[in-house]
Amino acid sequence: MVAQMPPKKDQYSSPSQKILNLFSILLFTGRQFSLGQIAEMLECSKQTASRITEELARTRDIQLRVWKEDRQKWFQIESSPRPHVSLSPREIQLLGMCKELVWHLLPKGISEEVESALNKTTALLPNMANRADALDSIYDVSVKGAIDYTPYQDIIETILHAIREKNVCEIIYQSPHRSEPKSHCFAPMKIISYHESLYAEGFSLNNETDQEILHQTTFSIHRINDATILNRKHHFETRENDQKQQAFGFMEGEPFPVLIKFTPQVAHYIKERIWSDHQTIKSYKDGSILLKFMVQSAPELIAWVLSFGKEAKLIKPKALKERVAEELKLTTLLYN
Incomplete structure (x- = not known):
């Protein structure tokens, strides 16, 4: 057996x-x-x-x-010792403030990730009973002319991946000045927020070579029809903003000095803000002021001056002063 x-x-x-x-x-x-x-x-x-x-x-x-x-x-x-990290309700509220400031710019999928990540930070509170207070929304943002970036989430994710991995992309871009979209070989370096819009900043490359930079360029993300990561890497470094002069205007060009006189009605608004590096403001007895500052985009300057109507007068440069006067003539014709 x-x-x-x-x-x-x-x-x-x-x-x-x-x-x-x-x-x-x-x-x-x-x-x-x-x-x-x-x-x-x-x-x-x-x-x-x-x-x-x-x-x-x-x-x-x-x-x-x-x-x-x-x-x-x-x-x-044997586990590695974890640092004793904790967050206060105020610190989480400050993170919530940052979230609210950009909330209107985020696609739905990314905004949900941000919301989930913020909720997880409450696990770092010393007293879990404070979770509700920490997540109280005490900030708000007023937005005019916002763009819904939810349809562009895949494009944003592609650009973010390319930035992290230093990939070159093919961008199909619909310029408002062209009837047909155009293909660009593009090395994205960062995403920028400006006036309620998102932009991809980077370098436009020669399609036939890997590393030949044609020029620096910026694309409006909501005008990108498609973004595809190519089997090409680049070795460009992000420019440090601290190393360049900060001039008025988003689209970069050669900075030039500008003089504008503002009436007392808008003087406080102008004095409360920094418009460029090394700006100077001269005050007059009647309450008006003279702003001298550096500008890098003439079209943006003209639009800005015109937005003040009769409260602002462009003094120098003379060529731009004449362009503002011409714009005012054309505007007057629209109302006659």
Whole structure:
């Protein structure tokens, strides 16, 4: 008569399942266990438990501490010490303020990720009872002429990936000055927010060579029809804004000095703000002021001066003064 092997204590659990169970217990409890305790938890013999711990010890990136004490073998996973980090309700509210400031610019999918990430920060509160207070919305943003970027989420994600991985993209761009879209070879470097719009800033490249920069360029994201990552890398570095002069205007050009006189009705508004590096403001007895500052975009300057109507007069440069006067003549014709 052939002797039968005794049945396994847990005959429905595979060796790999037992290893996973042991790893979970050691990792998430952080406690130390003897070989006998492990055998009891896994419902197996000490011999099987010993083999499982040996397999676990050979696993890469798992630091299993093994020692003998009181004639027993003990096991514990050595975990790296975590820094003691906590957030106050005020700090989370400040993060919420930053979220609200850009909320209208984000596609729905990304805004949901931001909301979820912000909610997770409450786990770092010393007192979990303060969660509701920390997430109270006490900020708001008033937006005029907002763009819904939800249809452009895939394009934004593609550009973000290209920025991180230093990939070159093919951009299909519909310029308002062209009847048909045009393909561009583009190395995106950053996404910029300006006047309730998102822009991709980077370098326009020669399609036939990998690294020949044609010029720096900026694309309005809502005018990009498609963005495809090409099998090409670049090695360009992001320019540091601190190293260049800050001049008035979004579209970059060679800065030039400008003089504008403002009436007392808008003088406070002008004086409260910084319009360019090294600006100067001269005040007059009647309350009017003279602003001298640097400008890098003539079309933006003209539109800005015209937005003040009779409260602003462009003094210099003379050529732009004449262009403003011509625009005013054309505007007057519209109302006659």
